[in-house]
Amino acid sequence: MVLETEAADQPVMRRYRYRRLLPDSLAVLREVRALVLSLQNDAYLTASADTLQWQADTVRVRLYVGEPFRWARLRNGNLGDALLTRAGYRERFFTNKPFVPADWVRLQQRILSEAENQGYPFATVRLDSLQFTDREIAGRVVLDRGPVVYFDSLQLVGATKTRKQFLMRYLQILPNQPYSQQRVDAATRLLKQLPYLRVKAAPEVRFAQSKARVYLLLEDRPANQFDAIVGVLPNPAPGPTQKRVQLTGDVTINLRNLRGAASSWACSGAR
Structure with a gap:
């Protein structure tokens, strides 16, 4: 696979690794798709594979990289400041910074996690009042809470x-x-x-x-314990009313979840 880009895009492409030797046409398409997705995930939202030219056992891919998008500003829409803070939002992270879709996805997931732990399992997050200026994105983060549960x-x-x-x-x-x-x-x-x-x-x-x-x-599941050891030992100094042998033993009883209330009772004894 031979990758062709504009001269200005070549420094960007040096940061990316891709396979040049591939076994078949399907593998080529998957490799090109993965490369484009990697670029888009790094804020090059308009990146695309414009043409693929097949020549015998070689394919030439014309790749358009484009310019990276940036957050102009992401403002708080209707979320409380406490909820945004717990979700990890800081305005400086979304002001004049590269627009990385994965960062926006993580912020959404953290906001939704906070909401669903406060009685709103059907909440959704969206970008509102979107504005595109040149290569910059501005908007508000809005939480639609849905019904309280x-x-x-x-x-x-x-x-x-x-x-x-x-x-x-x-x-x-x-x-x-x-x-x-x-x-x-x-x-x-x-x-x-x-x-x-x-x-x-x-x-x-x-x-x-x-x-x-x-x-x-x-x-x-069985969890009660009943252990008993019984033995016979000679009595070295039997009295007039005692036998020449004596019984000895060690008993341990441990009863759990009595009457289904998670209470326990245990005892042990030796003689």
């Missing part, structure tokens, strides 16, 4: 005697509290820390009428 209840599916009320407190998934995706995501990890429960699948959430019902697929 509250936890409704916790539903247990499977053969378990663990009480629902205990798991609601343990997982902090409480009725009429704002929905939090973070708590749902943490549920599996927390449940796996309980030795008497087996998690059969990831939690399932069903939404209806601004309520979220969380389903947990669980089953009990």
Whole structure:
């Protein structure tokens, strides 16, 4: 593969690595596509492969690089300053800086993560009031929150005697509290820390009428402990009423999740 660009674009292209020897035409197309996407991800939004000329076992690719786009300014639209700060937004990061799509995607993901942990799992983020001047982009970041959603209840599916009320407190998934995706995501990890429960699948959430019902697929697993060792030892100095041998033993009992309330009872003894 032979790559042809304008002389002014050659210094830019030296930063990029691509394969020149490829096994077939499909591999060539994939390599060209990956190169164009890399340029666009680095703010060269108008980069394109204008022509591909096939000559026997050689292909000549005419590549247009263009100029990099920059943020003129990205302003706060309707988001609270606290939410933007928690999402990692700083205006200086989006003022007179290269427009890197990956940075904008990461900012959207962080804003949405904050929103869905505050009761807005259906929120969306968009750019508003976009302005293009030469190679600069200006706009406002706007959050469409959607309906506020509250936890409704916790539903247990499977053969378990663990009480629902205990798991609601343990997982902090409480009725009429704002929905939090973070708590749902943490549920599996927390449940796996309980030795008497087996998690059969990831939690399932069903939404209806601004309520979220969380389903947990669980089953009990044996976790009680009963160990006993019994032995017979000679009695070196038996008394008049004692036998020549004596029994000795060590017993350990550990009962967990009594009555499904996660309480435990343990005892041990030796003789």
